[in-house]
Amino acid sequence: MSRAAADILIVGGGPAGLAAASAAARHGGLSVTILDNNPFFGGQIWRPQTGIARSARARRLFKEIDEKAVTIIRNAEVFAAEADDRLIAQTPAGRIDLKFEQLVLATGARERFLPFPGWALPNVMGAGGLQALVKCGLNVAGKRVVVAGTGPLLLAVGEYLRSKGALVAAIVEQANSASVYRFARGMLRSPAKLFQAAALRAKLIGIPYLADSWVTAAELARSPIRNGFAPDASGREGTLSVMFSRKGKPETIECDYLACGYHLVPNIELAGLLGCEVVDGHVAADEFQKTSIPNIFCAGEPTGIGGVEKALIEGEIAGLAASGHKDKASVLLPRANEARRFADSLNAAFALRDELKTLADDSTIVCRCEDVQYGKLKEFDNWRSAKLQARCGMGPCQGRVCGAAAEFLFGWKTGSVRPPIFPVRSEDL
């Protein structure tokens, strides 16, 4: 076991955490440490697979952090807290105890998955999940991919996969076209987003974007050649048939990969463990990103899903406030408010429709760690009973996948966080 101490400790090396670290170190005089559970920093959007981030903004933040001698701890996963000023992280080299004066939580978000028949088949995965696999070396050149679910992430993933040579057969978006349109129009008001949206649209030419549409089931296609679609060179079976509802009518589409994610769920387990107030699934924070606990700040997705702009500005405010420079943070508040307004319109536009609650049939597995089927879960009227009796959410993912699904499907409250918030080697506990 080793120990470390910092005046300001930042958990999470995504945009929010990096912005917080750079801001906290900006005026000098305080020790700043940032840690992340990945070998590379950058979070979900900037995490480079090669070690070199491509985004200019990411590179600038990395440079600032480097110049200000921020301590970087890679591969460190915080799984518990002790007293009220120490976190405990697991690393490949054993446990580290991290003492802090001020803490910034920038733990980001994960994808939300909703169960439908066939969602556990091989080659069916999350939208961000497939993107991550491709970043790690999966070759999708020439592969047919359907990207489905909801949210702007689908566009980003569709565009990315296409840049890697995939044939993106369709983007299947459950939100209705009117709200997507309203959202896109709102996006145009902000210059940065105007650019983003335009760039995306340009690149997306040729990818059908189907709103009012959602995947209802997936199965292994009986024959790899259907609808004139040729199998890959190996003649491999296992090509998927994806059934979806398009403006109320059933359709089928064939593909090699189905990348399906229903927007994002904030990672609030650590905040919950520390006792920070959580409201409606988000960490409550004041305008300076301070949580209900005075020396704990929170920035980025955990305070409300809002994308990279919100993460950056909230991170910067949190870093400044935590290092005693509230005055400097004050001037940033209007931008943060704007980012949050954008987040609100984003979340409203891509709200999940009720039809998605009816996709699973009784034999659809909802909890993949413990193989708990939808039909079994229906018997219960709350999460705790489902956990105790059917073991839903009791596996190694600790309910991160099925808990979010159950909240949507059944309206259950899944709460209650206990250490370890991530599986941990028992010697490091």
Add this chain to the structure above:
Amino acid sequence: MQIFDAAIIGAGIVGAACAAALSREKLKVVVIDAYGPATGTTAAGMGHIVAMDDSEAQFALTNYSRKLWNALAEELPLECEYERCGTIWVATNEAEMDEARKKQDHYAAHGIEAEMLNTKALLEAEPNLAESLAGGLLVRGDSVVYQIGAAQYLLDKAVNLGAEVRIGGRAKKITKGRVELMGGEIIAAEHIINAAGAAASELSPQLKIVKRKGHLVITDRYNGFIRHQLIELGYLRSAHGRDADSVAFNVQPRKTGQILLGSSRQFGAETNEIDTAIVRRMTARAFEYMPRMKRLSVIRTWTGFRPATPDNLPYIGKIPGFEKVYAAAGHEGLGITTSLGTAELLAAEILGRRPAISPEPYSPSRNITQH
């Protein structure tokens, strides 16, 4: 107003077992629980079905109950994960080997087969134990059960025989023939059974029950890593002692391949949060017996409150000073095991039948001398 034959307060393993036994005897039963079946201590425990010889009375009740479990096993559904994996009491040195031999003699005198293992036999039975251990005592007839599933099964059984289960009502007061709920509702029954576990003395102050906190840790799936419930011979000292905090090596193989790691005992800790210092003492103790456990991945920890009495024996039977009000509570760390015996003793008392074992040691009116 409907008058039930019996109202049982508490749908933990004990209340569920009583409901099944009384329903079988054709009593019209209602079970009341403030939160839900098996959501109290029953949800938090380990389901080790074990003959335990801390005292003659404890041995009698656990031995009797164990037989009842082995009979019930025939009908338990798969989800209850009943597994006759046996127990190995692990000895670290010769003195503990002597203790194990005494235990063996004692068990043999009561018809329980147990066999001594030397180091080699111990390691054959459990290859992941430390090679420095002296040996152990293998008791084959012990089992493990997923106690939450079993409690639900017993409750379902009662319901199929006509019992009613009322969830959400918290009992406030017991008087002759009546249970008053928090909202003011009255439930009328000839016999009233307080099976409220660690909360039983709130309703019946005559029962001296305090909470004894325990921590458990569960790992990911490692099929075959251990095969028996493994307990250190020093366990009884931990269970029996009244010291503030104690830990003992006690691990259980789950049918899922997961390993449940116990256990700790703390008096005076009334909140359910995880005490990492205690958890580390538990894991450190386990590593002494099983160094390879260090590499296993832990996925959850939790706590529960054993309903502890001053003499470590449960209260079963009529509560003095009340007519037809009974206790079935205070089972400390053995309530999963002793639930079935408890239910039979209680049924015998209510129906005026001859009990299979003497009920006196568990009578709520016994003169308790803390030992």
